[in-house]
Amino acid sequence: MTVENGKPEDQVESTEATEQVEDPLLGGEPVEEFLPKDDELEQRIEELTDQLAQAKDQVLRVHAESQNIKRRAEQDVEKAHKFALDKFVAELIPVMDSLEKGMESAEQAEGNHEGILEGMRLIQKQFLDTMSKFRVEQVNPVGEPFDPHFHQAISMVPNPDMESNTVMDVFQKGYTLHGRVVRPAMVVVVAS
Numbered sequence: 016m017t018v019e020n021g022k023p024e025d026q027v028e029s030t031e032a033t034e035q036v037e038d039p040l041l042g043g044e045p046v047e048e049f050l051p052k053d054d055e056l057e058q059r060i061e062e063l064t065d066q067l068a069q070a071k072d073q074v075l076r077v078h079a080e081s082q083n084i085k086r087r088a089e090q091d092v093e094k095a096h097k098f099a100l101d102k103f104v105a106e107l108i109p110v111m112d113s114l115e116k117g118m119e120s121a122e123q124a125e126g127n128h129e130g131i132l133e134g135m136r137l138i139q140k141q142f143l144d145t146m147s148k149f150r151v152e153q154v155n156p157v158g159e160p161f162d163p164h165f166h167q168a169i170s171m172v173p174n175p176d177m178e179s180n181t182v183m184d185v186f187q188k189g190y191t192l193h194g195r196v197v198r199p200a201m202v203v204v205v206a207s
Contacts, residue, residue: 097193104151104197108190111146114139115188146190154189154200156182165189167199171206179207 114135121132143153154165161168161180169186177183182202189200 098195100149101192101197104146104190104192107146108198111142112187114142150193152191154191155185156200156202157185158182161202161204165191165196165199166202168204169201171204174205177205179205181205
């Protein structure tokens with residue numbers, strides 16, 4: 016053992032560790048009395064942690080909602096562009112119907128109308144090609160299974176040569192714009 020200042024080393028006490036700090040502004044009272052207790056601090060930390068978690072959750076929800084609004088707006092604009100021609104196409108379809116009926120009449124008429132008929136076929140092809148550029152497609156479902164989304168049954172006829180619920184004849188062709196029905200095909204369906 017060594018001796019310092021007349022005291023052995025293990026008997027040296029730190030007066031700093033056992034002294035309480037006194038603040039002259041507090042009238043000599045220990046500062047520890049004014050500090051919150053450990054339980055109070057833990058409770059306050061827990062409250063603040065909960066508030067932070069709630070705030071983060073709210074920020075995430077607001078962000079997700081704004082993304083959903085943005086996505087819906089983009090979809091609405093896309094649909095508006097895609098189907099802007101809907102009414103125009105609906106008005107053009109009867110013109111195609113008339114052209115096709117005229118061609119049928121010319122084919123059945125007596126005499127040589129081959130030149131007129133050929134001209135009408137070219138007009139029809141040009142018309143269909145132009146409509147196809149704008150994603151207007153003709154629905155002519157002869158021999159296909161009946162689909163109520165694209166076909167409108169006007170009658171049902173028994174036919175042993177064809178499968179039940181199959182389109183046997185098309186009375187009037189249907190049309191779609193970007194896959195959406197503008198006019199369903201009016202069809203005759205094989206009865207069971």
